Amino acid sequence: MFLELDGHGPHYSQLTRAMKSAILSGRLVAGARLPPTRALAEELGVSRITVLTAYEQLRAEGYIVGRVGSGSYVSTSRAEPMPPQQAPSRSITPLTRYAKRARQLVDWSIPARHRDRRLDMQYGRPQVNPTLGTLWGRELAWAATHTRLEYSNVQGLPVLREQICDHLARRRGIRTSPDRILIVSGTQQAITLASRVLLDEGDEVAIEEPHYFSAWQQFGAHGASLLAIPTDQEGLVCSALPKQAPRLVMVTPSHQFPAGPTLSMARRQELLRYARIGSCWIMEDDYDGELRYESPPLPALRALDDDDRVIYVGTYSKVMFGALRLGYMVLPEVLCDDFINAKYLCDRGSPAVQQAALAHFMENGGFDRHLRFMTKELNSRRRELIAGLQQHAGDRVRIADAHAGMHITVWLSAYDHAQVDALIADAHERGLGLYSIAPHYQKPPDVPGLILGYCGLSKAQLHEATQLFGECLDAIDAAARELSPTRRRRA
Numbered sequence: 002m003f004l005e006l007d008g009h010g011p012h013y014s015q016l017t018r019a020m021k022s023a024i025l026s027g028r029l030v031a032g033a034r035l036p037p038t039r040a041l042a043e044e045l046g047v048s049r050i051t052v053l054t055a056y057e058q059l060r061a062e063g064y065i066v067g068r069v070g071s072g073s074y075v076s077t078s079r080a081e082p083m084p085p086q087q088a089p090s091r092s093i094t095p096l097t098r099y100a101k102r103a104r105q106l107v108d109w110s111i112p113a114r115h116r117d118r119r120l121d122m123q124y125g126r127p128q129v130n131p132t133l134g135t136l137w138g139r140e141l142a143w144a145a146t147h148t149r150l151e152y153s154n155v156q157g158l159p160v161l162r163e164q165i166c167d168h169l170a171r172r173r174g175i176r177t178s179p180d181r182i183l184i185v186s187g188t189q190q191a192i193t194l195a196s197r198v199l200l201d202e203g204d205e206v207a208i209e210e211p212h213y214f215s216a217w218q219q220f221g222a223h224g225a226s227l228l229a230i231p232t233d234q235e236g237l238v239c240s241a242l243p244k245q246a247p248r249l250v251m252v253t254p255s256h257q258f259p260a261g262p263t264l265s266m267a268r269r270q271e272l273l274r275y276a277r278i279g280s281c282w283i284m285e286d287d288y289d290g291e292l293r294y295e296s297p298p299l300p301a302l303r304a305l306d307d308d309d310r311v312i313y314v315g316t317y318s319k320v321m322f323g324a325l326r327l328g329y330m331v332l333p334e335v336l337c338d339d340f341i342n343a344k345y346l347c348d349r350g351s352p353a354v355q356q357a358a359l360a361h362f363m364e365n366g367g368f369d370r371h372l373r374f375m376t377k378e379l380n381s382r383r384r385e386l387i388a389g390l391q392q393h394a395g396d397r398v399r400i401a402d403a404h405a406g407m408h409i410t411v412w413l414s415a416y417d418h419a420q421v422d423a424l425i426a427d428a429h430e431r432g433l434g435l436y437s438i439a440p441h442y443q444k445p446p447d448v449p450g451l452i453l454g455y456c457g458l459s460k461a462q463l464h465e466a467t468q469l470f471g472e473c474l475d476a477i478d479a480a481a482r483e484l485s486p487t488r489r490r491r492a
């Protein structure tokens with residue numbers, strides 16, 4: 002098999018890159034059988050572990066699939082690894098108010114990412130640990146033979162809820178008990194359940210500006226009246242919350258999504274006070290609070306909540322992978338029964354085999370090891386990205402607070418929105434997938450910004466990506482110099 006290794010970095014990542022390029026260029030067609038790992042290792046003069054690791058990484062990213070006993074094949078579904086991208090049929094008028102609102106809110110063009118770009122900086126592709134596929138396969142196999150196959154506990158397997166309590170106490174400062182935990186299919190379902198339990202049509206929900214647009218869509222489709230509350234360097238501006246408290250405030254305190262700041266301790270106290278006085282609920286979306294670098298995490302909002310008003314939501318989509326569709330809620334005591342009822346009516350409980358596999362992975366220490374690996378790896382990619390931005394973009398971008406998670410937000414105050422749109426289009430042409438922060442705002446921000454996801458690219462790729470980014474900025478600067486002086490960069 003003809004594969005050209007580029008000589009940069011460890012052998013397994015060279016091989017992964019070479020195979021990806023063969024697949025993307027069509028040299029390896031969908032459905033093609035890959036050589037057995039031993040044979041390829043001999044042919045390339047590398048160890049079999051190197052080939053196994055590369056195959057594992059390709060499998061995790063959806064480039065190849067493995068068939069037990071018959072080897073690995075180029076994936077036939079690689080073209081659509083994400084949710085369906087086609088707009089739903091518009092052939093009938095919507096039959097319900099929900100369907101009508103959902104049509105208005107769900108914009109299928111937003112997730113139409115630049116997945117086909119060689120260097121895609123899409124946020125939230127957590128294929129960081131190349132061994133996770135193998136580890137997870139083992140856990141699933143174990144769980145399949147150790148799980149009772151009848152309908153399981155609606156609230157979630159007790160063993161998983163116990164593991165989550167232990168984990169939350171150790172890592173997030175939250176003391177809770179398994180009877181307060183509800184296992185859900187990710188944050189998305191937590192929001193759906195919260196809408197059903199807490200909101201009638203027209204009830205108010207305060208949400209950060211900028212925000213996680215899926216949360217906006219979910220609440221909006223349910224018929225909530227949404228209030229966009231500004232954020233600044235300390236997170237949610239609590240003083241901008243309305244005098245009359247809404248039913249719910251949705252926040253991302255550990256790492257404001259997508260702008261980056263951590264909700265300061267003073268603001269945390271202010272928000273809790275507000276909820277107590279106004280008798281409203283807070284939903285704490287701790288989507289990547291586990292992934293913290295350099296500065297220690299603040300305790301979760303839930304850990305400071307003496308009034309039992311915070312609904313804490315954790316997800317395995319970032320720390321494991323999105324396709325797992327598992328997350329959990331820590332519920333205020335008085336809301337437990339209503340949420341469990343809603344979960345029962347929704348799907349009778351999340352898949353038990355996956356829950357058992359996850360509980361076992363947590364119990365035997367595999368999850369903690371994986372988390373340590375991920376944190377270390379992501380931190381080194383984050384540093385590479387920051388160093389690359391400093392080198393190639395310099396003062397043309399301002400890097401926002403970047404101490405957590407899987408993405409960095411950069412602001413381009415010296416450019417206008419049209420210039421940044423042109424920059425994105427140009428980057429796309431050059432094989433670099435960049436994403437504007439604008440879709441996460443209800444009203445476009447004054448200053449254009451980009452969300453740079455760094456979990457889907459290796460350090461070498463990040464270096465190359467920042468170099469390309471710098472070249473795209475140079476091109477925009479050159480175009481501005483040729484245009485009228487008013488379009489010129491202010492710097």
Ligand SMILES: Cc1ncc(COP(=O)(O)O)c(C=O)c1O
Nearest residue numbers: 125187188189213258288316318
């Ligand atoms: C702010 C935020 N919350 C939660 C999630 C995870 O959602 P889910 O658990 O439904 O996959 C994401 C994923 O992109 C996110 O960006």
